[in-house]
Amino acid sequence: MxxxxxxxxxxxxxxxxxxxxxxxxxxxxxDFLGLVGPxxxxxxxxxxxxxxxxVPQAGTVTKASGLRFGYVPQRDSVDYNFPLKVVDVVLMGxxxxxxxxxxxxxxxxxxxxxxxxxxGILDLADRPLGALSGGQKQRALIARALVxxxxxxxxxxxTTGMDLVSTTQILGLVRELHERDNLTVLMVSHALNExxxxxERIALVVERGFRIGTVAQIMTEETLTxxxxxxxxxxxxHGHRIVVARRPPLEPGxxxxx
Amino acid sequence: xxxxxxxxxEALYGALVIAIxxxxxxxxVVLRRIVFVGAAIAQLSSAGIALALxxxxxxxxxxxxxxxxxxxxxxxxxxxxxxxxxxxxxGVPPDATIGVAYAVAAATAILLxxxxxxxxxxxxxxxxxxxGITRADTLVLLAVSLPVLLVHVLFYKEFxxxxxxxxxxxxxxxxxxxxxxxxxxxxxxxxxFAMQFAGVMLVFNFLVIPAVTGxxxxxxxxxxxxxxxxxxxxxxxxxxxxxxxxDLPSGPAIIAVSGVLALLAWPMRVLQRR
Numbered sequence: 001m002x003x004x005x006x007x008x009x010x011x012x013x014x015x016x017x018x019x020x021x022x023x024x025x026x027x028x029x030x031d032f033l034g035l036v037g038p039x040x041x042x043x044x045x046x047x048x049x050x051x052x053x054x055v056p057q058a059g060t061v062t063k064a065s066g067l068r069f070g071y072v073p074q075r076d077s078v079d080y081n082f083p084l085k086v087v088d089v090v091l092m093g094x095x096x097x098x099x100x101x102x103x104x105x106x107x108x109x110x111x112x113x114x115x116x117x118x119x120g121i122l123d124l125a126d127r128p129l130g131a132l133s134g135g136q137k138q139r140a141l142i143a144r145a146l147v148x149x150x151x152x153x154x155x156x157x158x159t160t161g162m163d164l165v166s167t168t169q170i171l172g173l174v175r176e177l178h179e180r181d182n183l184t185v186l187m188v189s190h191a192l193n194e195x196x197x198x199x200e201r202i203a204l205v206v207e208r209g210f211r212i213g214t215v216a217q218i219m220t221e222e223t224l225t226x227x228x229x230x231x232x233x234x235x236x237x238h239g240h241r242i243v244v245a246r247r248p249p250l251e252p253g254x255x256x257x258x
Numbered sequence: 259x260x261x262x263x264x265x266x267x268e269a270l271y272g273a274l275v276i277a278i279x280x281x282x283x284x285x286x287v288v289l290r291r292i293v294f295v296g297a298a299i300a301q302l303s304s305a306g307i308a309l310a311l312x313x314x315x316x317x318x319x320x321x322x323x324x325x326x327x328x329x330x331x332x333x334x335x336x337x338x339x340x341x342x343x344x345x346x347x348x349g350v351p352p353d354a355t356i357g358v359a360y361a362v363a364a365a366t367a368i369l370l371x372x373x374x375x376x377x378x379x380x381x382x383x384x385x386x387x388x389x390g391i392t393r394a395d396t397l398v399l400l401a402v403s404l405p406v407l408l409v410h411v412l413f414y415k416e417f418x419x420x421x422x423x424x425x426x427x428x429x430x431x432x433x434x435x436x437x438x439x440x441x442x443x444x445x446x447x448x449x450x451f452a453m454q455f456a457g458v459m460l461v462f463n464f465l466v467i468p469a470v471t472g473x474x475x476x477x478x479x480x481x482x483x484x485x486x487x488x489x490x491x492x493x494x495x496x497x498x499x500x501x502x503x504x505d506l507p508s509g510p511a512i513i514a515v516s517g518v519l520a521l522l523a524w525p526m527r528v529l530q531r532r
Contacts (some may be wrong), residue, residue: 071429096430
């Protein structure tokens with residue numbers, strides 16, 4: 001498979017501070033990759049390097065020519081105070097194609113409606129974005145990412161703050177988009193348990209550590225214990241892998257609170 | 259009463275130009291939650307004028323004959339500073355930087371004026387002198403406001419996108435810093451010119467209250483712009499018409515009417531939501 005994005009011994013950081021050093025991996029066409037790790041470990045740094053907003057301090061990050069990202073930001077980075085209809089927000093995904101000093105055409109609006117239909121919320125097109133539920137907002141932002149006809153769909157913490165039902169529906173939708181449209185997907189998340197049961201590969205980022213592999217390769221007690229630095233158990237339930245951090249034993253003499 | 263108002267119609271035209279230009283930019287000011295940036299830029303602009311008057315009092319020739327130039331330079335420098343994050347990189351919260359700029363600029367203007375001109379100059383900077391606007395002043399205001407409004411019509415998409423979701427705009431190749439600075443530049447330019455006639459208080463009013471009225475009554479961006487411009491225009495006309503025959507200061511009268519319009523919009527919003 002052709003590599004859309006290649007990290008070749010890339011060192012990433014800000015100013016003089018190095019966040020991750022000497023990382024090499026490819027994201028091939030049709031990949032469904034979860035970029036997972038605790039907060040502050042460097043997920044966003046890798047994401048910025050992929051999106052091209054951060055230049056590596058050393059090594060290279062190369063992208064296939066004409067590569068276009070459909071970006072779904074963290075929900076709280078969008079200002080819902082703006083009185084924008086859902087369809088108007090989706091249209092933003094085509095602003096760069098529409099060009100400077102030009103208004104969206106009838107065709108742009110049709111494409112926006114088609115994207116909303118694709119994610120199952122066409123009936124909400126004329127509702128204010130701020131009036132939607134968390135899951136519906138996320139669908140609207142995914143529709144905006146899709147309307148620009150991207151090669152890679154990038155989602156930044158798509159389920160943060162969502163309830164179980166919405167989380168399951170959003171992750172199900174993303175997997176559906178990957179399988180139905182053969183879309184390359186990169187999903188950034190701190191929630192290993194959520195991501196591991198949907199993606200095909202995992203890039204695990206911990207402080208000063210990076211490892212990438214298939215879900216089966218990464219989701220082992222040995223790998224996770226080594227990477228997180230705490231003992232973990234990996235169990236399987238109804239075909240789902242579940243990671244549980246082992247609870248440290250009580251100190252002798254410590255009182256158990258009711 | 260009408261005759262008295264018509265006597266000052268040139269001033270009213272000038273006030274309307276300021277009202278329309280500031281209320282359009284005010285939509286971004288309110289939605290981006292940077293209302294006090296508007297106040298700080300206006301105050302910086304007044305410090306620029308005060309410096310010009312002070313230097314003039316010392317007998318320095320050249321630019322001191324053009325306080326507008328000082329107002330524009332100070333306002334644009336402030337706009338660029340706030341547009342670039344206003345000290346965030348140094349770890350100072352943005353609102354604290356705005357507060358510092360406002361307080362220091364206000365104090366500087368008062369100190370400079372105390373040694374430069376009569377005591378009434380400070381009142382003029384704060385309250386403005388709407389009634390003193392001449393046809394030539396209105397033409398100057400139009401020469402600044404029309405291009406700025408045209409820029410906002412032409413680049414509406416870009417200003418909206420970087421204001422609403424800068425991260426996504428960046429991934430689509432938008433030069434977010436440039437568009438942000440461009441928006442602040444237009445804001446600084448309008449404030450610098452409007453401030454000289456309307457004063458800090460009235461400019462701040464036109465930047466905030468009409469947009470808030472728009473936010474309360476409208477459900478779309480075009481609706482907010484329309485309501486903001488209409489309410490600013492209505493407030494300017496009514497406030498002006500009341501102030502002239504009753505010998506009230508025009509700026510505060512216009513602000514009072516703006517406040518009443520916003521208060522009337524409030525229950526309408528509540529009813530809309532039911």
